[in-house]
Amino acid sequence: MPPLLDATGTGRFHLAAQRGTTAFVDARTSETWGFNQPHLGPTLRIATGQTTAAEVQNTLDEPISVHWHGLMVPGDADGGPHQTISQGETWTPELSITQPTCTAWYHSHVHGSTARQVQKGLAGVLQIVDGQDEARGLPNAYGVDDLTLVLQDRRFDRRGQIDYAPAMPDQMMGFMGDTMVVNGQVGRTAVIPQGLVRLRLVNGSNARIYPLSLSDGREMHLIATDNGYLDRPITLSDLTIAPGERFEVLIDFSDGRDIALVSAPNPNEMMGGMMGGGSNESAFVVLPFAVDPSLPATKDRLPDDIGGSRPQGDGTGVDVRNMTLDMQMGMGMMMRRANDRFSINGAAFAMDQINFDIPRGTVERWRITADMMMHPFHIHGVSFQVLSQSGRAPAPQNTGWKDTMLVHGSAELLVRFDQGAARETPFMYHCHILEHEDGGMMGQFTVG
Numbered sequence: 001m002p003p004l005l006d007a008t009g010t011g012r013f014h015l016a017a018q019r020g021t022t023a024f025v026d027a028r029t030s031e032t033w034g035f036n037q038p039h040l041g042p043t044l045r046i047a048t049g050q051t052t053a054a055e056v057q058n059t060l061d062e063p064i065s066v067h068w069h070g071l072m073v074p075g076d077a078d079g080g081p082h083q084t085i086s087q088g089e090t091w092t093p094e095l096s097i098t099q100p101t102c103t104a105w106y107h108s109h110v111h112g113s114t115a116r117q118v119q120k121g122l123a124g125v126l127q128i129v130d131g132q133d134e135a136r137g138l139p140n141a142y143g144v145d146d147l148t149l150v151l152q153d154r155r156f157d158r159r160g161q162i163d164y165a166p167a168m169p170d171q172m173m174g175f176m177g178d179t180m181v182v183n184g185q186v187g188r189t190a191v192i193p194q195g196l197v198r199l200r201l202v203n204g205s206n207a208r209i210y211p212l213s214l215s216d217g218r219e220m221h222l223i224a225t226d227n228g229y230l231d232r233p234i235t236l237s238d239l240t241i242a243p244g245e246r247f248e249v250l251i252d253f254s255d256g257r258d259i260a261l262v263s264a265p266n267p268n269e270m271m272g273g274m275m276g277g278g279s280n281e282s283a284f285v286v287l288p289f290a291v292d293p294s295l296p297a298t299k300d301r302l303p304d305d306i307g308g309s310r311p312q313g314d315g316t317g318v319d320v321r322n323m324t325l326d327m328q329m330g331m332g333m334m335m336r337r338a339n340d341r342f343s344i345n346g347a348a349f350a351m352d353q354i355n356f357d358i359p360r361g362t363v364e365r366w367r368i369t370a371d372m373m374m375h376p377f378h379i380h381g382v383s384f385q386v387l388s389q390s391g392r393a394p395a396p397q398n399t400g401w402k403d404t405m406l407v408h409g410s411a412e413l414l415v416r417f418d419q420g421a422a423r424e425t426p427f428m429y430h431c432h433i434l435e436h437e438d439g440g441m442m443g444q445f446t447v448g
């Protein structure tokens with residue numbers, strides 16, 4: 001597990017972006033970046049109902065930013081591309097949290113550099129807690145029966161260095177690794193108690209979508225989506241997690257058998273087979289589990305009621321906003337500048353261009369159309385309801401509160417804008433395939 005940085009008692013935390021080295025594959029080391037450690041960051045724990053004073057120091061030699069993905073905070077605390085922290089500087093936002101308990105995450109978000117900086121390790125998990133998980137009957141012993149799992153894929157060169165040099169197909173499809181990395185580690189096994197275990201799954205990959213299941217076909221019980229708990233668990237045999245998404249599941253290990261979390265190949269491909277279609281990948285192990293009966297298993301029963309909620313709007317009479325996620329293909333893409341290959345509604349992201357303004361408290365129905373392939377669509381500063389996906393009712397895994405939605409063909413989102421964002425620090429909406437985001441598939445809006 002990443003170290004736990006619990007700010008619920010102090011109401012403050014300090015993160016320092018720093019350079020380090022990490023051995024991934026064997027003794028060979030790679031240059032990496034992290035927060036307070038050589039690679040990735042600690043799991044931050046903050047309390048709902050509190051204001052937490054954050055300090056983010058940049059000791060690297062290029063500008064970074066830290067976006068709190070999943071936090072409902074105003075634009076000036078959001079950490080988007082307009083809030084870069086220069087070399088040697090410290091950013092001190094106040095995080096005033098009123099939203100329900102959830103698993104969120106933080107990562108750099110500098111326009112044009114996000115993909116590379118996240119590959120280097122500028123990412124970590126953020127938990128919003130309320131101290132009520134014991135009463136809910138949920139596993140909550142950090143690193144024992146409550147596991148935080150950041151899923152990433154990487155390529156390593158012969159020297160063991162993280163190899164991030166995206167060629168044109170990597171730009172188009174998003175950069176995919178050939179090595180599974182969980183919490184910054186390769187080839188490790190999770191040792192767990194013989195009982196109910198909670199996994200907080202965070203897809204921190206640049207582009208890979210993981211269709212997850214368990215190696216023996218055992219059920220997973222979904223208890224939370226991006227922005228909080230469901231009302232009751234949803235039983236699933238598989239769960240697809242796209243970049244930027246978080247899901248929490250309970251798995252029953254009371255039979256003591258060692259199984260593994262496995263993934264099917266990345267399902268994203270160019271529609272029409274322009275890239276040759278399909279991949280040569282086969283299914284792979286994400287993380288093996290080993291049951292250790294000496295570890296304390298405090299929960300053996302699936303709770304019936306978790307006490308969360310599912311959004312219930314129907315979207316009738318709500319103004320519609322259309323968004324088309326566009327890609328320039330083939331020669332068209334080759335001819336374009338690196339930051340102009342992708343766009344939304346025909347316009348590539350421009351730092352000095354606010355795309356629209358929304359009055360605070362407004363509800364809108366966003367119709368997203370995904371061009372060429374699947375795109376995970378994220379909106380800052382909001383939590384939304386998925387009204388439909390591909391013209392049908394949302395899949396069970398998308399019936400909770402979300403801030404990132406994998407759009408396959410089309411999706412309709414019902415969004416309420418409650419957090420303010422001024423022109424100097426607007427909110428972003430973008431594809432969470434980081435090469436697409438850096439390439440221009442992003443826009444920005446104010447809420448006021």
Ligand SMILES: [Cu+2]
Pocket residue numbers: 374375376431432433436437441
């Ligand atoms: Cu995309």
